[in-house]
Amino acid sequence: MTRRVGQERLRQISAERFTPDNDRGRARELAQAAASYLIIHRRSARPSAGGTPPKGWPWDKTCWKPKSMRRDLERAGALVLAALQALDALDADxxxxRQELQT
Incomplete structure (x- = not known):
């Protein structure tokens, strides 16, 4: 199962060009997008495809592309990974x- 989340993250990087460098400073947006893909399934495992994104969707509505519950969970997991990578990059920066200030 976790392999699918990793594969989706790699797809986001290679096919969509959402690289860790591009994601720097966007952890909140990425987390909001992940939450959006999760929240649409609170009442139904099969929400209507397309349509209006839920409140809190951080990007243009043309980027909203829900699929099946499984697929959306994979996407949400990959978006969480991207958000964590963005936070890691911020921490490293x-x-x-701090180290440069000390030297």
């Missing part, structure tokens, strides 16, 4: 800046 801050640590580097």
């Amino acid at each position: 801050e640590a580097k800046a």
Whole structure:
């Protein structure tokens, strides 16, 4: 199962060009997008495809592309991974800046 989340993250990077460098500073947006893909399934495992994204969707509505519950969970997991990577990058930048101040 976790392999599918990893594969989706790799797809986002290679096919969609959502690289870790592009995601820097966007952890909140990525988390909001992940939550959006999760929340649509709170009442139904099969929400209507397309349509209006839920409140809180951080991007243009043309980027909203729900599929099946399984697929949307994979996407949400990959978006969480991207958000964590963005936070890791921010932490690394801050640590580097602190170290530079000390030298």
